[in-house]
Amino acid sequence: MDNALEVDRLSVDFAGHRALDTVTFTVPPGRLVGLLGPNGAGKSTLFRAILGQVDHTGTVRVAGGVPSYVPQGDNVEGDFPATAVDVAVMGRYGHRRWWQRLSRDDHAAATAALEAVGMAEHAGCTFGTLSGGQRQRVMLARALAHDKPVILLDEPMTGVDSVSREAITATIARLRDEGRTVLMSTHDLSDAARSCDRLIFLNRRVIHDGPPATTFTPEVIQAAYEGAAVMLTRPDGGSFGVLDDAHHHDHGAAHGHHHAPGHDEHHHQ
Numbered sequence: 201m202d203n204a205l206e207v208d209r210l211s212v213d214f215a216g217h218r219a220l221d222t223v224t225f226t227v228p229p230g231r232l233v234g235l236l237g238p239n240g241a242g243k244s245t246l247f248r249a250i251l252g253q254v255d256h257t258g259t260v261r262v263a264g265g266v267p268s269y270v271p272q273g274d275n276v277e278g279d280f281p282a283t284a285v286d287v288a289v290m291g292r293y294g295h296r297r298w299w300q301r302l303s304r305d306d307h308a309a310a311t312a313a314l315e316a317v318g319m320a321e322h323a324g325c326t327f328g329t330l331s332g333g334q335r336q337r338v339m340l341a342r343a344l345a346h347d348k349p350v351i352l353l354d355e356p357m358t359g360v361d362s363v364s365r366e367a368i369t370a371t372i373a374r375l376r377d378e379g380r381t382v383l384m385s386t387h388d389l390s391d392a393a394r395s396c397d398r399l400i401f402l403n404r405r406v407i408h409d410g411p412p413a414t415t416f417t418p419e420v421i422q423a424a425y426e427g428a429a430v431m432l433t434r435p436d437g438g439s440f441g442v443l444d445d446a447h448h449h450d451h452g453a454a455h456g457h458h459h460a461p462g463h464d465e466h467h468h469q
Contacts, residue, residue: 234392291345333364
């Protein structure tokens with residue numbers, strides 16, 4: 201397939217509630233795409249549909265099969281009894297049949313992934329003893345070890361410290377430069393407009409989809425957020441941002457469960 205990700209007329213219903221309505225978009229390789237929208241817009245539900253974790257109508261095609269995935273930090277069990285390198289190596293299970301043991305190369309890939317996100321010195325630390333930002337970097341390392349052409353990041357910057365933010369931002373940029381496709385949901389609209397090649401505004405359906413120059417406008421944001429956003433305009437009128445509550449999750453996420461760091465790759469062989 202020419203595109204890295206193709207979503208065509210995707211709809212998801214939960215108990216009579218339409219969480220996603222005929223969502224359609226395609227993403228070519230080597231793009232960083234920001235997925236934006238208010239709470240309840242269906243961003244996490246879209247990720248779960250792409251991962252095959254929820255029933256849906258419409259079609260999803262992903263280059264390389266099941267994508268790598270980094271869930272929201274507060275959806276990961278902090279007391280998971282494993283070290284950072286144990287979590288990172290879980291990303292390699294998708295490359296093995298259930299009866300196959302992980303190889304030396306798998307462990308080397310996990311170690312390299314931790315190095316890439318600046319967590320090599322914490323490889324032997326128990327996951328639960330790490331800070332929120334460090335845990336998020338370990339989860340990103342797990343995604344790197346999974347080594348897929350498409351990566352889904354669900355609000356990767358929420359609750360992280362400045363050091364982790366810088367490390368995660370640098371890693372995302374490097375992945376894009378390597379030709380990977382990254383779809384990242386975020387509540388930091390101004391940052392997304394600066395860093396992403398493209399923005400998809402979602403509110404159960406695609407409100408607008410395109411480069412920041414044409415999508416990051418007051419009209420598009422007001423249409424997507426339905427008046428639930430606070431507009432911030434600089435004195436020179438050159439830029440603005442939107443404040444949204446990043447501590448709530450959309451309707452679809454509420455139907456999920458907190459899971460251990462290795463949950464996703466275990467279920468996608």
